[in-house]
Amino acid sequence: MSSTTTAPRSSVPQAFKLRVRRYDPESGQAAYWDEHEIELEGHRSVLEGILQAKNRFDGSIGIRCSCRQAICGSCGVRINGEPALACHTHLDEAIKSAKDGVIEIEPMGNMPVIKDLIVDMDAVHWKKVRRVTPWLIAKQPVPEREYIVDRESMVDVTQTMACIQCGACVSDCLAMEVDPGFIGPAALAKAYRFVGDPRDDARHVRLNDLSQDPQGIYDCTHCFKCVEACPKDVNPMGQIMRLRRIAGSDEQIVDVNNGHRHEEAFTTLIRDYGLLHEAELLPRSYGGDSWFGKFHPAAGKELLSSLPAIVKAVVKGKVSPTKAIFGHKIAKRDLDSVKRIYERVEGKPQRYELNLYIVGEDE
Amino acid sequence: MPEHDVLIIGAGLAGQRAALAAAQAGASVAIMSKVHPVRSHSVAAAGGINAAISLDDDWRSHAFDTVKGSDFLGDQDAIEVMCSEAPGEVMHLEHMGVTFHRNEKGEMDLRAFGGASMKRTAYVADITGQALLHVLYEQLMKHHEQVERYEEWFTTSLLIDDAGRCVGVIARDVRSGRMESFLAKNVILACGGAGQAYKPTTNGLIVTGDGIALAYRAGAPLMDMEMVQYHPTCLVESGILITEGARGEGAHLLNANGERFMEKSAPNKMELASRDVVSRAEQIEINEGRGVGPNKAGIYLDVTVVPRKRTLEALREIVNLGRDFAGVDITREPIMIRPGQHYIMGGVKTDIDGRTPIDGLYAAGEVACVSVHGGNRLGANSLLDTLIFGRRAGEHAAARSASMPMPALNTVSRVQADEAGIDAIVRREKGGRRVSEIKDELGETMNRYAAVFRDEQGLQSARETVARLKEEAGSAWIDDRGTVFNQDVLGALELSYMLDCAEAIVLGAIERKESRGAQFRTDYAERDDENWLKHINITATADGPKVSYSPVNITQWEPEERKY
Amino acid sequence: MKVAYWPGCVSRGFTPELHGSMAKVAPLLDIELVELDRGNCCGAGVIAEHNQELADTLNARTFALAQQVEGAELMMNICSTCQGAQTECQERLDANAQYRAHVNETLSSDGLTYEKGLTNKNFLWLLVEEIGLDTLASKVRRPLTNLKVGPFYGCYIVRPRNRLGIDDEHPRDHYMERLIEALGGTVIEYAGMRKCCGFPIITMNKDASLKQAGTHLGDAMDAEADCLVTPCPLCHLNLDLQQPLAAKVVARKLEMPVLHLPQLVGLALGLDPKDLGLSRHVVKPTSVIDWSTSVVASAA
Structure with a gap:
């Protein structure tokens, strides 16, 4: 769907085969596949294909849908295994990723199926949204007219405001797949919508809340699945990283997952070595300044449990004991150059962050 | 049986605003919607919301523009209420968290819109409806203890007691198929228009005239139903809406000769004349062979004249729509559009507090006709309408609830009747036509005969078709025999709702023998204030629909010739 | 070049x-x-x-x-x-x-x-786009015949597609399969091949992290892969170095060698498994070494 070509579109309908995952909770039967052949122009949407099948062959196919233009967020499904809005995926695009020439449509993942392509969003998605106190806690006193705020700040939060709550990112969140309690991409993007809003009075409280929850902002595996899944360019993972940045770097919040310490450790290691020193990363992440230094008390156990892996690496000859302890680094003049970058960038009174959503790309 | 002071049907902007207002006034409130609230079609409103918030603006100017836009059919007392309360409402929304676009000074920015004498449209890029709807839903989540939510419940009928008062509804839990009755001191209909009676339409598949039909069946009069707005800029093939904000930002309309043809019909406002005027001008170009594209059925909307950076920021959504639904980069080349069904100015007749003539029944938003839009609604006045009259209905219903007891009614037989009606549809033999076929024919008929240009012959033919389709719908069959998410059977009910709406639209259009606002009769091409400066009301009776009239409320602006 | x-x-x-x-x-x-x-x-x-x-x-x-x-x-x-x-x-x-x-x-x-x-x-993109799989195939000295290889991409190289230039002309998220085939091997597809190895949260949520690694390794075993190959050394850390711990978390026996991309290419180009450092892995790539021995034996 990202194509910006303006090549003429064919007005000739062609046949497409759709394989739809069906599930009827009243039948007592397991889910099964159902195939229909529909006829539409290639640039028409998968939703239109499903609706044609529904209208012509089987009205019992269940799918939520309404606007047909990717704004109501109803028709989140998986198409050929990937999450998408059915109305926002062209048939001729979908057929390209079809394994055997048949477009496969399934309900979204990470949420229980109610019927056919309809999932229980309330049990998962909305529950998580409600978890992040999803409303503005307005700064007092409320002005008589509008709050005077930066133009850019409103454009910025409009990116997360543009989330249509379709659940596509939730469907394939890989962290949620192994840890269903993870607050998840959509709800955390929603959290940024308030954290980034200069009218909100609870920035620190919100960030602290999301940092002290072990399934909060530091439970994201950084897999980009949500970035890819989002039909509205909300960039949920990017927003989670911004939440971490603001929580850790600006608000100095120490989280329960050790995420901020890990990030500090990583960052200072690169300052000190220019390259990553894996063995040293562990103790630093756990709150010490080195293997030989002092650890955060709670970290001892965690750290010890990581030791076998390090020892194994040394035993296996992957790493020489010297390297495991002292690491590798770049030459001094380059290290100096790296340090200068740190000093200049970190020495600024305010962190600067280029946001392409706001500034756009050069012509 | 659940009981509430105020029960709201529909959870778009009007419904959610009504719920919050009623809850704030201390009433026990519930909001019911056949879809999850954020799926409501308010979400698709793009361009913005009008309010005279600029220091050099005056609500009276907004009101006059609205009166003029309505072709003097709008009720001026209602328009005064809407426009004078607009700035306060918009500020309230801003305080709730709507991310309104700012100017360099950090104040709310305003953009130009059709039919407006100055910039007074506040906006969030071109997703204003979504931003408003989602912020209201945030508030519903916040006030979950005060507002009960029945999400994915489909209303099958209004409960009217022996005294003719509305005392609740019967509804079906879409997820389980269970039928349930709900008692309420007051019911507010806020379930939108009936765009799906047209094909194509900018409206979502859920916009099926449910509330209009429920009220009509309960005996409430429908007003101004003939006034159906065709939006000037819809994608040629799919009918998807391209926001008026595009023209607000400066985009041009061009015919096949590359001419800005609006200078013929609106030399001053050009592309920013009111929607009825622009849609008519486009249709004339197309009818006279100056259209573009296949069958010369389109007009070019040229957004390339807007600075690209501005387009990418303020019109993000239509950049995406152009790319994804028409294969066009609107920042680089013109896009083909045409007029398309968009909005129903008419609806359930109400007063300025949302009260219908049925005791205990209110209506607000597109389902209602106050009438603030008269013959033609100005762009960015619909969001305002939903919020102002949603709030007023909520407040009024809450106040009324405070001084009345919970109605008592044995609903068992009513529930059984609705249940039996649904069972009968589910069990129908596959003899007649499919529901979907009838719906398609209805949509095509309406789009042909009750569109931008109308005449007696076409309208009569539409009337006959609608009558036949009503017959056929009585035996139309469906596939789904289940109870869980049986969308098929709900589709059959929706079809019956749409047919009722279509009947009223066509009757109103036949009745009004003049051209005003969105109603242009080629056989009565002039506005006729002497005979038709009045509302047409249609009421369902045992002998079929009955037509009556009501006066237009004129406070300070006498009808004059309308020029843009 | x-x-x-x-x-x-x-x-x-x-x-x-x-x-x-x-x-x-x-x-x-x-x-x-x-x-x-x-x-x-x-x-x-x-x-x-x-x-x-x-x-x-x-x-x-x-x-x-x-x-x-x-x-x-x-x-x-x-x-x-x-x-x-x-x-x-x-x-x-x-x-x-x-x-x-x-x-x-x-x-x-x-x-x-x-x-x-x-x-x-x-290196993966370079092999396909600059060197070309035909050229690569022509240099193969020890085709990966009968070796069943499961690709493991790593998130950073497959998402987001736009940023990484993945499109119809550059199906970079399918290059590993093509490459394995060009080297004469058999591609094993399994659920986790484009999923997350879990490494980024190994210090933050170890259980979830190892569950990811363990699940993918288990899926690959169920699909009967002889080994996995990855262009990402961080994935390698979670999949190989942490494999014994991952096995505990998913409560199943795991024995899945994980090769680095150049190692697999090197094998096909005829290099000695030892020279490629295969013995330095935590999970001994016995199946791969046995396979290469058998290839050498049959050639002899």
């Missing part, structure tokens, strides 16, 4: 067999590696999480060094995470001239400047 070669940190730290095997394989493919030994860590997304401008500037420094390598056609990396993290920074640097100037200002004291438009390709 001559490339500015960015090996990344881990290939010179905990997975030296990756760096070593790349050095062995390059000459066989006529790739001249000019190692960017002055370059710095890409930040792996973690520095960006701390300070985005810092990450962008650090990577701009490495890019600028790459652009100074005379005669190099492009920059090549051997780490999915480097590819993803660097491309993200480059996207910002390339998109906005003002920002680029701002970052270059910081670099200027070292006489470095990044100029828009660097080409930075993972």
